[in-house]
Amino acid sequence: DAGVIQSPRHEVTEMGQEVTLRCKPISGHNSLFWYRQTMMRGLELLIYFNNNVPIDDSGMPEDRFSAKMPNASFSTLKIQPSEPRDSAVYFCASSGTGGPTGELFFGEGSRLTVL
Amino acid sequence: SQQGEEDPQALSIQEGENATMNCSYKTSINNLQWYRQNSGRGLVHLILIRSNEREKHSGRLRVTLDTSKKSSSLLITASRAADTASYFCATKMNSGYSTLTFGKGTMLLVSP
Numbered sequence: 001d002a003g004v005i006q007s008p009r010h011e012v013t014e015m016g017q018e019v020t021l022r023c024k025p026i027s028g029h030n031s032l033f034w035y036r037q038t039m040m041r042g043l044e045l046l047i048y049f050n051n052n053v054p055i056d057d058s059g060m061p062e063d064r065f066s067a068k069m070p071n072a073s074f075s076t077l078k079i080q081p082s083e084p085r086d087s088a089v090y091f092c093a094s095s096g097t098g099g100p101t102g103e104l105f106f107g108e109g110s111r112l113t114v115l
Numbered sequence: 116s117q118q119g120e121e122d123p124q125a126l127s128i129q130e131g132e133n134a135t136m137n138c139s140y141k142t143s144i145n146n147l148q149w150y151r152q153n154s155g156r157g158l159v160h161l162i163l164i165r166s167n168e169r170e171k172h173s174g175r176l177r178v179t180l181d182t183s184k185k186s187s188s189l190l191i192t193a194s195r196a197a198d199t200a201s202y203f204c205a206t207k208m209n210s211g212y213s214t215l216t217f218g219k220g221t222m223l224l225v226s227p
Contacts, residue, residue, distance in 0.1 A: 106159070
């Protein structure tokens, strides 16, 4: 299996621009998570999907952030407009039958820098 | 809010030595997991221990869980330079619905 695939691996953009991060979970996994990692705040859960349906989006910082999962093999995290404080590494993770309490499989992350 | 807190924040040892990292948490848990993150990479799951378990082993890894003290420890025996990474504990709380909450990690440096 190819594992969780994220793109782009690195993104540098200017404040105010739209950023779209993409994720392909492991085939057959029905839970998908978006996390954000910074030195100051560590790893924070942004949103959790189960069977393509958003279950918990309480970690989404504000309306500038949105996430979609149109099908079982693709999810996006969009930031519009982006701000310098959004600079972080964004991880997508998926999980199989263990659901939100089972083992998570992480992608390699998307490092976002907003200038 | 941070549920699990790792201690120490950083640990530096020589190859062949054992490394012990600790995790403390605040509320009762369903399970606790340990993950490793190499620099610039994603997190990799190491081991899961359930609240009714006290100890688990996986290769050179040994995890203990003390629910009365709300703490867990990860022991890496006979460490290797390749063990250099950050190690995170993640907890699944026992109260209602919740997902995994990660601590800020312990950065382990193993010198040859």
